[in-house]
Amino acid sequence: MTAKHCFALALIASTTGLAAAAEPVIGLITKTEINPFFVKMKEGAQQAAKLRGAKLLTAAGKSDGDNAGQVTAIENMVSAGARAILITPSDSKAIVPAIRRAREQGVLVIALDSPAEPASATDALFATDNFKAGLLIGQYAKAALAGKPARIATLDLFPGHPVGIARHNGFLAGYGIAGVSPKTVGLAKHGDVVCMADSFGDQGKGQTAMENCLQKNPDINLVYAINEPAAAGAYKALKAAGKDKDVLVVSVDGGCAGVRDVRSGAIGATSQQYPLKMAALAVDAGVAYAKTGKKASGYVDTGVTLVTDKPMAGVDSRDTAFGLSACWGK
Structure with missing residues (x-):
């Protein structure tokens, strides 16, 4: 193999690595996988992630109230390099320590649909009023x-x-x-x-x-x-x-x-x-944080009719x- 070929292969590998590094990783954790509300939320997140060039990780509890499953999902997503995690808390109080640990590692955490207790445990809340x-x-x-x-x-x-x-x-x-x-x-x-x-x-x-x-x-x-x-x-x-x-x-x-x-x-x-809108806006906020460091904060009203x-x-x-x-x- 010539030096020219080696340089070309190295350049390709370098470019591929940079592209992978530039791909923001966003996590979505819902209460369950079967509730149509959360199915639509996942759809909205997938659409927004594709549009924004982000990698979306998804997980859910086995049933409504499965806090342990959500804690495990947070830990797995942090280990996988998620820069932002969007979560619909099954247990608004019990999930707080896991959220705190993620935030201490620089992960943006946005609650969807319902707040954590206290609401300040997450960086932001995107939800229906x-x-x-x-x-x-x-x-x-x-x-x-x-x-x-x-x-x-x-x-x-x-x-x-x-x-x-x-x-x-x-x-x-x-x-x-x-x-x-x-x-x-x-x-x-x-x-x-x-x-x-x-x-x-x-x-x-x-x-x-x-x-x-x-x-x-x-x-x-x-x-x-x-x-x-x-x-x-x-x-x-x-x-x-x-x-x-x-x-x-x-x-x-x-x-x-x-x-x-x-x-x-x-x-x-x-x-x-509107769960699709809820998730799409939150993915946008997660990607913005991953790329610029700008954090979403406070409450974002996603509408009701x-x-x-x-x-x-x-x-x-x-x-x-x-x-x-x-x-x-x-």
Whole structure:
């Protein structure tokens, strides 16, 4: 091999190495791999990473609440050279030590969808304004009941989760319950709320919770559900009890199945959020940090829209045609 050939091969190797070094490594850790919300989030991250010339590492917990799986994913991504990690915390408190260790090694950490506790544990939060999401469906429900006394069931997430608290309290504030604000600690209570139950965001658990609420309070006429699977479970219980025409169900998410439930009338209205946008913006921020050292910080609101086919005066909304054009999942 001539000296010229050796130089050419060395140049190629050097160029390849520089290209690899210039490729930012971004990590995405979701709560699960099967929830359509997180599937869409992963899609948004993949699209943005491809567009920005970044390498995307992905991981997820085995189930919602799998903190150990998320901790392992953080450690693996740091070892693999991730300059930024985007995470939807399964346990907002227990994940904090792992996040702190990553940040101490110079990794930018952005929470997606829900904050860590405290929120300052991550560099930034890219998420829906969950209080506003609840507020919109609360305002809608108040207008839809048109002055009739409310007997409310709330199908919440699970104790202590910040997203569940924000949506629940936003709903009550939107309905007009005085003294409820984004600063309210824990789930707000009121005499109009005759049943509160945890659904864990699951259709089957939502159905069981609704059945239990109806046994205790058969006159319920308004149901707030933490998300559309829980709302679908509530509707199934209401239909089995012959009460589906008499009870208004409102929810949050904006997945395609949920928007179709709005179109069919099973759900009166839902607040739609945008996981693809959430992830894409966060990947952009991660790449910017990897290339320039500029850190994203604070809270970035990724938007929410009330979707219904039965609009109410004074409450901004879009119809299900819009909702289906922007939905996620099947």
